[in-house]
Amino acid sequence: ELKVEQNPLFLSMQEGKNYTIYCNYSTTSDRLYWYRQDPGKSLESLFVLLSNGAVKQEGRLMASLDTKARLSTLHITAAVHDLSATYFCAVDGTSGSRLTFGEGTQLTVNP
Amino acid sequence: EAQVTQNPRYLITVTGKKLTVTCSQNMNHEYMSWYRQDPGLGLRQIYYSMNVEVTDKGDVPEGYKVSRKEKRNFPLILESPSPNQTSLYFCASRGFPHAEQFFGPGTRLTVL
Numbered sequence: 259e260l261k262v263e264q265n266p267l268f269l270s271m272q273e274g275k276n277y278t279i280y281c282n283y284s285t286t287s288d289r290l291y292w293y294r295q296d297p298g299k300s301l302e303s304l305f306v307l308l309s310n311g312a313v314k315q316e317g318r319l320m321a322s323l324d325t326k327a328r329l330s331t332l333h334i335t336a337a338v339h340d341l342s343a344t345y346f347c348a349v350d351g352t353s354g355s356r357l358t359f360g361e362g363t364q365l366t367v368n369p
Numbered sequence: 370e371a372q373v374t375q376n377p378r379y380l381i382t383v384t385g386k387k388l389t390v391t392c393s394q395n396m397n398h399e400y401m402s403w404y405r406q407d408p409g410l411g412l413r414q415i416y417y418s419m420n421v422e423v424t425d426k427g428d429v430p431e432g433y434k435v436s437r438k439e440k441r442n443f444p445l446i447l448e449s450p451s452p453n454q455t456s457l458y459f460c461a462s463r464g465f466p467h468a469e470q471f472f473g474p475g476t477r478l479t480v481l
Contacts, residue, residue, distance in 0.1 A: 291469070303470070350467050357402070357470060359412040361409065361410065
């Protein structure tokens, strides 16, 4: 059974600081997704990582994937208040029909 | 506009009263899924469908039914809802295996 773990689950940081959210998963997969969810809203796709060593960046967020270590990171650079949200990673099963999600990391960026 | 729609967005009902949550996508996607989101548990897949008339159980299928009679629609049916099915439900679709998945706006269900 595929398990996906994120840490930390709660993150409070100051504007301007850097931090990293980690996503570990239990079985072989080379497809990982990051989503953002604002309170009361749906999930918005941030990054799709489809191979070992994949790195994608959008604004202050950068995601990477190490399939050998079964680890993805979401790095936040110089955080701003607008980044406050819950971030989920999700891993694809081998058939491509099922995504397994982590518990989510609730990020709060304080002025 | 490419989108996944769900109805209703909010629903309060009583134990045992059958209900259906509709889901529709206009992107001609083959794959559709239903998830429930509960605090501290992330999103868990209920059912998924790989094409018309092809469905399979996800991680938490008990108490739910689905059907896929048309490519665009994937309704979620609760034949006898119970309070432990109070949750936030999301429908999602993707065009092919491992593609980006698009989520609907969510349906907040309360079962009294």
